[in-house]
Amino acid sequence: MANNKQERLFMNWQWFHRLGSPRWFYEKTDAWVPWLVILAWGLLLVGTVWGLGFAPMDAKQKDSYRIIYVHVPVAFISMACYYIMAIAGAVGLIWKMKLPYMVMKSAAPIGFAFTIIVLATGSIWGRPTWGTWWEWDGRMTSYLVLSFLYLGIIALQNAFQSRDTADKASAILALVGTVNIPIIYKSVDWWYTLHQPASLNLTSAPKIHISMLYPLFTMIAASYIFFTLVLILYTRAEILRRESKTQWVKDLASGVPSKGDKA
Amino acid sequence: MKFQFDSVDAFLKMGGHGAFVWASYVIVYAILIYLTLAPVLSKKTFLKQQKKLLHLQKKSPENSQ
Amino acid sequence: MAKSPSLFGATFRRDLLLAFRHKGEMINPLVFFLIAISLIPLGIGPEKALLMRIAPGILWVMALLATLLSLDNLFRSDFDDGTLEQLLISPHPLYLSVLAKVLAYWLATGLPLTLLSPVLGGMLSLPSGAFIALCSSLLIGSAAMSLIGAVGAALTVGLRKGGLLISLIVMPLYVPILIFGASAVTEAARGNPFDVQLAVLGAILAIALLLAPLATAGALRVSVNG
Numbered sequence: 001m002a003n004n005k006q007e008r009l010f011m012n013w014q015w016f017h018r019l020g021s022p023r024w025f026y027e028k029t030d031a032w033v034p035w036l037v038i039l040a041w042g043l044l045l046v047g048t049v050w051g052l053g054f055a056p057m058d059a060k061q062k063d064s065y066r067i068i069y070v071h072v073p074v075a076f077i078s079m080a081c082y083y084i085m086a087i088a089g090a091v092g093l094i095w096k097m098k099l100p101y102m103v104m105k106s107a108a109p110i111g112f113a114f115t116i117i118v119l120a121t122g123s124i125w126g127r128p129t130w131g132t133w134w135e136w137d138g139r140m141t142s143y144l145v146l147s148f149l150y151l152g153i154i155a156l157q158n159a160f161q162s163r164d165t166a167d168k169a170s171a172i173l174a175l176v177g178t179v180n181i182p183i184i185y186k187s188v189d190w191w192y193t194l195h196q197p198a199s200l201n202l203t204s205a206p207k208i209h210i211s212m213l214y215p216l217f218t219m220i221a222a223s224y225i226f227f228t229l230v231l232i233l234y235t236r237a238e239i240l241r242r243e244s245k246t247q248w249v250k251d252l253a254s255g256v257p258s259k260g261d262k263a
Numbered sequence: 264m265k266f267q268f269d270s271v272d273a274f275l276k277m278g279g280h281g282a283f284v285w286a287s288y289v290i291v292y293a294i295l296i297y298l299t300l301a302p303v304l305s306k307k308t309f310l311k312q313q314k315k316l317l318h319l320q321k322k323s324p325e326n327s328q
Numbered sequence: 329m330a331k332s333p334s335l336f337g338a339t340f341r342r343d344l345l346l347a348f349r350h351k352g353e354m355i356n357p358l359v360f361f362l363i364a365i366s367l368i369p370l371g372i373g374p375e376k377a378l379l380m381r382i383a384p385g386i387l388w389v390m391a392l393l394a395t396l397l398s399l400d401n402l403f404r405s406d407f408d409d410g411t412l413e414q415l416l417i418s419p420h421p422l423y424l425s426v427l428a429k430v431l432a433y434w435l436a437t438g439l440p441l442t443l444l445s446p447v448l449g450g451m452l453s454l455p456s457g458a459f460i461a462l463c464s465s466l467l468i469g470s471a472a473m474s475l476i477g478a479v480g481a482a483l484t485v486g487l488r489k490g491g492l493l494i495s496l497i498v499m500p501l502y503v504p505i506l507i508f509g510a511s512a513v514t515e516a517a518r519g520n521p522f523d524v525q526l527a528v529l530g531a532i533l534a535i536a537l538l539l540a541p542l543a544t545a546g547a548l549r550v551s552v553n554g
């Protein structure tokens with residue numbers, strides 16, 4: 001009995017320290033990737049078809065509301081991505097591990113791409129709804145600022161000669177951004193109500209029917225799984241780049257068979 | 264749960280908002296596909312480069328004899 | 329063995345002295361502020377009603393930009409001549425040294441901007457009721473901007489051309505300050521109370537006073553050791 005408990009504690013500790021090993025991560029995720037691809041893209045397609053073709057039409061916005069099925073889920077993950085990025089940076093700073101920094105670096109362009117999706121779909125959605133291509137509403141403006149935060153991280157990452165300095169500096173910036181995001185969001189929200197008190201918020205659908213929610217939940221789940229997939233893919237590529245001098249990467253490159261390589 | 268549109272044509276037109284809805288979905292899917300494929304491609308290219316590099320490194324000690 | 333408060337005092341006095349010796353660097357943001365404000369009527373037209381309406385926002389945006397311009401100077405000269413390294417290896421808390429430098433910097437840049445603002449407000453036909461709001465919001469806001477901007481300056485001090493990067497990094501962080509600062513002046517111009525806005529600005533300043541020097545200290549260590 002005591003042995004089991006000790007074993008379990010030992011395993012937990014091991015697991016945490018293994019997180020410091022990029023090679024472990026790379027080899028572990030080999031098996032995960034194909035499943036994640038199937039799950040993510042499967043759910044995306046199911047949710048898309050459901051939302052586009054089978055969810056009932058909205059009374060006010062007619063069929064243009066269907067943009068919600070891509071706009072809202074990606075909005076959620078673009079925010080989640082920033083927090084993952086910041087947490088990875090914090091872990092890297094505190095425990096001085098390599099892998100978290102690689103995850104942090106991978107998350108930045110992904111999150112930025114997500115904010116582009118949110119801004120583009122939000123803008124396109126605004127056109128038939130409000131008649132203008134850009135509307136400075138609270139949500140959209142917050143996401144615009146979020147995209148700037150991502151750009152700052154990406155720019156800082158690429159500005160330094162030393163990989164180590166770039167990582168630490170970006171981690172600090174990401175953490176500073178994290179503290180600011182709620183403040184920014186609240187301020188922009190307040191600013192918007194100040195200037196347009198009676199207007200409806202674009203991204204809160206007025207009366208949403210339960211049958212409209214199912215495809216939305218599907219898409220939200222799909223987007224989180226997709227984010228996990230893509231973050232892993234980018235991190236794997238980053239691992240190889242950074243660890244190119246190690247034997248295991250050299251073996252991988254020259255085709256020496258080890259544990260198999262799917263994506 | 265039934266299909267909401269009478270015909271494929273109606274599905275594409277989306278009650279006049281077709282251009283907006285489809286443009287959104289196309290943009291989103293294009294970016295999602297890019298996010299999925301780009302890292303895989305980049306990794307494969309990197310491995311190919313490294314293979315060439317290693318190959319050259321192996322050769323040069325023999326040549327400089 | 330010098331106690332912490334006196335290192336604070338020494339750093340503060342030294343930085344203030346250096347700032348006043350480089351009056352050119354002090355004048356630059358003020359001149360920018362002046363010229364940029366003057367461009368507005370040239371771009372938009374001299375119609376007083378329009379100018380009056382946009383004056384609060386424009387004044388705040390330009391003050392923000394002027395602050396951004398001079399941020400690079402905060403740590404650069406100390407980085408270049410090795411003084412920064414000395415501060416880092418000194419046994420005194422870096423938090424206090426950073427605070428001293430930012431305070432001196434604010435007195436040399438943010439405060440003059442605040443004092444100049446009524447003149448520029450007059451140029452943009454700002455209603456008379458808004459001047460107090462303008463000065464008080466800028467006073468608190470520029471202090472907060474100096475503190476937060478110091479983080480950006482510390483992150484990029486190791487780079488040769490850090491200027492534009494600082495702006496990119498710091499501007500999103502300034503958004504809340506801008507929103508509440510401009511709103512204070514706008515409301516005052518309409519004759520409404522603006523204490524809520526000032527209170528929020530004060531809260532932001534308090535948070536910045538607590539946290540920004542920590543982040544700045546960390547960033548300085550990264551930049552100097554990198």
